[in-house]
Structure formats: C-alpha cells, structure tokens
Amino acid sequence: MRPRLYLACLLAVGALLAACDDTQQQASGPRADADGILHYGGLRFExxxxxxxxxxxxxxxxxxxxxxxxxxxxxxxxxELAIALVAADGMAQPDPVYMIAGGPGQSALETYPMLHAAFADVRRSRHVILVDARGTGGSNPLHCPLDEDDPVLALTGEEAEAATLEFTRRCRAQLEQVADLRFYTTGEHVRDLDAVRQALGVDRINLVGVSYGTRVAQQYAATYPDHTRALVLDSVAPNSLVLGQEHARNLEDALETHFARCREDRACVANLGDPREQLGLVRERLEAGGIGPVRYRDPVDGQWREDVPRFGHLAGLLRMYPYQPTMASMLPLLLHEAAQGRYESLLAQARMTYRNLGDSIAMGMSLSVTCSEDAPDFDTRAGDDGTVLGDTFLAMMDEQCGLWPRGSRAEGFRAPLEGDVPVLAISGEFDPVTPPRYGDEVVGHLPNGRHLVLPGQGHSVLSLGCMPKLFAQFIESTDAAALDASCLERLRPTPPFAGYYGWEP
Known part of the structure; x- marks a missing residue:
C-alpha cells in the first residue's frame, strides 16, 4: 500500500472511531425524544x-x-429536588459541572444567573448542573418571613435577644408543618447531589462550591471520592471552621484593612476624617438612643419612609458591606455622614441590605445546618469584646440553636479533605468572612491543590478579572499547578470614597 493511501486509511479509521466515541457520549448525555422533550439519564427536562x-x-x-x-x-x-441543566454550547464531555450555592440557605438555581458569564468557557465542553439544596429554592423551601420592616433587624441588647428568640419559635412552628427540620443539613445535601448524579447516569462530576458551598463540595469529595473529578472552591470554608465562630473577629480585621486604606489616602482622610474614630462616635450616639425619627427615601422603590436610627442598623450594614470592596469603599463616606447627624444614607442602605438578605436566604435551612453541624462546637467565650459584633452575635446564635431541632453530622466531619483529588481554591484578599488563610489551610492537605488569592477583592471571586479563563483551563486539565495566574496581578482594589463623587484620581 502506498504511504499516502495508508495514511488516508488510518485517518479514516481514526475518524470513524472518534465518531463512535462521540455517539456514545451523546447517547449517555442529554437527548431529545420524538416529541422534542429532553432526557438526561432517567430525568425528563423541560x-x-x-x-x-x-x-x-x-x-x-x-x-x-x-x-x-x-x-x-x-x-x-x-x-422534590429542583434541578436545572444549562447545556454546553458544543459537544459535551461526560463529566458535568455542579455549581453549589452558599449561605447556608441560598438557592443554586437563583444564584447561578449572577455567575453565568463566569461559566462561559467551561460551557463550551461541559454541561452545568444545578441542584437546589433541600430547604432552598424549589426543594421544599424553609423560608420564614423576615422583611426590611421587621424591627428585630434594628434592635440590640436584650430587646434583640427576645425578638430573635420569638422569631425562631415562630419559624420552627411554621416549618414543622411541612418538614422534619433534622434532615436539612450538609450530609443530606451531599446524598442528594449523588442521587442526581446517579439519575443523570454519569460516573464523575466536577464541583464548584461558593462560600458555604465549599463545605458541601469537600464533604462530597470525602464521601464519594470515586465520583469526584475535580473541585473549585471559591471563598473557602475549611471543614474545621465553626460557622459563625470567627465572624466577629474576621469582620473586625476586614474593617481595619478598609479603614487603613482611607487613612493612607490623603483625600479620603482629609474630607471624611478617620473612619475608625467616626465609627466610635456614631456607635456611641446610636447606643445612647434618643434620636428622633428620620425621613428618607427607599433606595429601591423611591418611596418616603421613616425610621429611628439604631445601632442595629449600623451593625447589620457593617456586617454585610465588606463582602464586596466596591461597597466597602463607601464606608468612610457613610460613617462621616452619620457622624454629622445625617442618618438618611445609613437607613436607606440598611433597608436595602435587609431586603436582599431576606430574599436570598432560607432561614430555616440555614438554622438546620448551623445548629446541627456547628452549634455543638460553639465557644461563646471567644473574647470578641471590642469588636463591632461583639460576643452577642455568637451567643444569640447559640440560644437560637437551643430552640431548633438538630440533625446529625458525618463521622470525621471536621477532618480535612485529603487524597489526590485536583483542587483549585480561590480567595479575595479582603474577604471578611472566608479570609485567605482558610484557603491555605485546605490546600495544605492536598498534594494536587493550589490556592490563588485575588488582590484587592472580597467574597465570591470566580467571575473577576481573568479568573473565568483560569477556571475553565483547570476544569479542562485538572492541573492547577500548570495554570499561569499572572493575569490576576492586574486586579486592583477599589479606592475609598473621598466624597459624594467617589474617589479622587
């Protein structure tokens, strides 16, 4: 046989074998029936x-x-578990990507649209699977009404304790009509994720966890190592972390970082003063009380509203603001305004924050996870005096859990994830909830793990800068060590505001 003809025959056989392989992949993946209804394994999709x-x-x-x-x-x-498939743009590999939401208490189906763009390159060759954790979204949701008008959100001290415990009692009584609250923990969520894997008929999956979702991803990999291809952990919560235990101290460290950036910025400190001093002054006035009602516009619907400024408004804002550096950059201005006796911005921003929190978190599921998995390890003598949240934050969570049914957690739940599973961990430099040291802790036990810290960024960083490209490259290769992450060095922190116009160049 002539060389060229021989080569042509080899190419033809290779193409035929590749076509057969593609056909097998298609047969095991999503397929449409005669009526155009999509089936994936044993699941029917619409x-x-x-x-x-x-x-x-x-x-x-x-x-x-x-x-x-x-x-x-x-x-x-x-x-019923709510499931969604965001199909690949082209021929899909047999191992889909699961995105696991945070909280605990967030819905994967509701959270994913905010991250859809970050999955663009991944979706060229892989399907994305979303499963609402039981107790969230469309999976028997455990919501308790808590809107921005609920006074419990603005109270402090004994008033806040009494109101919070009453809310917890009402929440439990309401939800026990539709659920056994012992069975809405990470362990059940991990089993559900694998039940969906089996129903889809796939052998291995990739898991992308965000915040609390990183706990779920690690627990899944430990429970089902043979079905885990790779993990991406965004804003990492180590298995050793007791949720809530270090929140007050981590927040204080994050606030000091942002305040120091204002002090180092000539325009910020000259125009707005030292934010730490402003915080002390505002806190003292709000805790003393005696401030009359303040009229302000709702930042969402534009309606005029009236509230009495309380320290609870400020504490809630400070707790949530540093999650995103763009929001944290406004803190010096907000504190300056409040120190001048102008509380309109404080109340407006607090209202918007409470609304977003009430809409996005299923409080019943959150309590079931925290009370079953973390409350047994609470140390209410942690010594958080002097922090914005103080010791009362953890003590109140402990009292709530005294009223909540508790499930179980797996043996070895606190043990670090080990083994050869490929892991890419990513953190924001200024994250006030899951600081970079948590990612270091997790990757320290994983020979095929790598931790990237995004400079100047906060919580949930998968979509920032060139991270989506690196994410896709890792899912394709499962080789974190080979990634060229130098592109992340182009990220910069948002400068602190120096006035209503933003920051000075």
Missing part, C-alpha cells in the same frame, strides 16, 4: 428560565427528583 437579581435570566432545562426526606426511611415522606 425548557425554563432561571431568574437572578437585576433582571438577569438564563435559559435552561428544568427537572425534579423525588428523594426521601429521611434517608433512613425510604418509604416515608418524599421531597
């Missing part, structure tokens, strides 16, 4: 739209899967 904040929508295919509420009682009450 077209749907995933709605996120800011009118963001993503076209998807939605399905559901019934699972026992109590894994040890398969014949007992069943709950």
């Amino acid at each position: 077209p749907c739209s995933l709605a996120g904040s800011g009118n963001t929508t993503v076209r998807a295919q939605c399905s559901s899967l019934a699972v026992p509420e109590n894994p040890d009682d398969p014949e007992g009450r069943q709950i």
Whole structure:
C-alpha cells in the first residue's frame, strides 16, 4: 500500500472511531425524544428560565427528583429536588459541572444567573448542573418571613435577644408543618447531589462550591471520592471552621484593612476624617438612643419612609458591606455622614441590605445546618469584646440553636479533605468572612491543590478579572499547578470614597 493511501486509511479509521466515541457520549448525555422533550439519564427536562437579581435570566432545562426526606426511611415522606441543566454550547464531555450555592440557605438555581458569564468557557465542553439544596429554592423551601420592616433587624441588647428568640419559635412552628427540620443539613445535601448524579447516569462530576458551598463540595469529595473529578472552591470554608465562630473577629480585621486604606489616602482622610474614630462616635450616639425619627427615601422603590436610627442598623450594614470592596469603599463616606447627624444614607442602605438578605436566604435551612453541624462546637467565650459584633452575635446564635431541632453530622466531619483529588481554591484578599488563610489551610492537605488569592477583592471571586479563563483551563486539565495566574496581578482594589463623587484620581 502506498504511504499516502495508508495514511488516508488510518485517518479514516481514526475518524470513524472518534465518531463512535462521540455517539456514545451523546447517547449517555442529554437527548431529545420524538416529541422534542429532553432526557438526561432517567430525568425528563423541560425548557425554563432561571431568574437572578437585576433582571438577569438564563435559559435552561428544568427537572425534579423525588428523594426521601429521611434517608433512613425510604418509604416515608418524599421531597422534590429542583434541578436545572444549562447545556454546553458544543459537544459535551461526560463529566458535568455542579455549581453549589452558599449561605447556608441560598438557592443554586437563583444564584447561578449572577455567575453565568463566569461559566462561559467551561460551557463550551461541559454541561452545568444545578441542584437546589433541600430547604432552598424549589426543594421544599424553609423560608420564614423576615422583611426590611421587621424591627428585630434594628434592635440590640436584650430587646434583640427576645425578638430573635420569638422569631425562631415562630419559624420552627411554621416549618414543622411541612418538614422534619433534622434532615436539612450538609450530609443530606451531599446524598442528594449523588442521587442526581446517579439519575443523570454519569460516573464523575466536577464541583464548584461558593462560600458555604465549599463545605458541601469537600464533604462530597470525602464521601464519594470515586465520583469526584475535580473541585473549585471559591471563598473557602475549611471543614474545621465553626460557622459563625470567627465572624466577629474576621469582620473586625476586614474593617481595619478598609479603614487603613482611607487613612493612607490623603483625600479620603482629609474630607471624611478617620473612619475608625467616626465609627466610635456614631456607635456611641446610636447606643445612647434618643434620636428622633428620620425621613428618607427607599433606595429601591423611591418611596418616603421613616425610621429611628439604631445601632442595629449600623451593625447589620457593617456586617454585610465588606463582602464586596466596591461597597466597602463607601464606608468612610457613610460613617462621616452619620457622624454629622445625617442618618438618611445609613437607613436607606440598611433597608436595602435587609431586603436582599431576606430574599436570598432560607432561614430555616440555614438554622438546620448551623445548629446541627456547628452549634455543638460553639465557644461563646471567644473574647470578641471590642469588636463591632461583639460576643452577642455568637451567643444569640447559640440560644437560637437551643430552640431548633438538630440533625446529625458525618463521622470525621471536621477532618480535612485529603487524597489526590485536583483542587483549585480561590480567595479575595479582603474577604471578611472566608479570609485567605482558610484557603491555605485546605490546600495544605492536598498534594494536587493550589490556592490563588485575588488582590484587592472580597467574597465570591470566580467571575473577576481573568479568573473565568483560569477556571475553565483547570476544569479542562485538572492541573492547577500548570495554570499561569499572572493575569490576576492586574486586579486592583477599589479606592475609598473621598466624597459624594467617589474617589479622587
């Protein structure tokens, strides 16, 4: 046989084998029936739209899967898990990517649209699977009404304690009509994720966890190592972390970082003063009370509202603001305004923050996770006196958990994830909730792990800068060490505001 003809034959055979392989992948992946209905494994999907904040929508295919509420009682009450498929743009590899939301208490289907753009390169060759954790979104949600008009959000001291415990009692009584609250923990979520994997008919999955979702991803990899291909951990919570235990101290460190940046900025400190001093002055006045009602415009609907400024408004804002550096950059201006007796911005921003928190977190699920997995390890003598949140934050959580049914956690729950699983961990330099040292701790036990810190950034950083490209490269290769992450050095922190116009050049 002539060389060229021989080569042509080899190429033809190779193409035929590749085509057969592609056909096998298609057969095991999503397929449409004669009526155009999409099937993936044993699940039937229908077209749907995933709605996120800011009118963001993503076209998807939605399905559901019934699972026992109590894994040890398969014949007992069943709950439906809400599932969505965001299909790959091209020929898909057999291992899809699961995105796991944070909280605890956030819905994966509702959170994903905000991260959709970050998955653009990944979706060239892989499907994205979303599963609402039981107790969130469309999976038997455990919501308790808590809106921006609820006074518990602005109270402090004994008033706040009494109001919070009363809210917890009402919440439990309401939710026990529809759920056994012991079975809405990380352990059940991990089993549900694997039940969906089996229903899809896939052997291995990639998991992308954000914040609390990183705990879920690590627990899944430890429980089902043979079905875990790779992990991406965004804003890392180590298994050793007791949720809430270090929040007051971490927040204080983050605030000091942002305040120091204002002091180092000539325009910021000259125009607005030292934010630490302003915070002390505002806190003293708010805790003393005696401030009359203040009229202000709602930042969302523009309606006029009236509230009495309290320290609870400020504490809630400070707790949430540093999550995003663009928001934290406004803190010096907000504190300066409040120190001048102008509380309109404080109240408006607090109202908007409370609204977003109430809409996005299923409080019942959050309590089931925290009270079952973390409350047994609470140390209310942690010594957080002098911090903005103080010791009362953890003490109040402990009292709430005294009223909440507790489930179980897996043996070895606190043990670090180990083994050869490829892991890419990413953190924001200024993250006040899951600081970079947490990522270092997790990767320190993983020979195939790498930790990237995004300079000047806060919480949830997957979508920032060149991170989506690095994310896609890792999912493709599972080789974190080979990534050229020098592009992240182009990221810069948002300068602190020096006035209403923003920052000075």
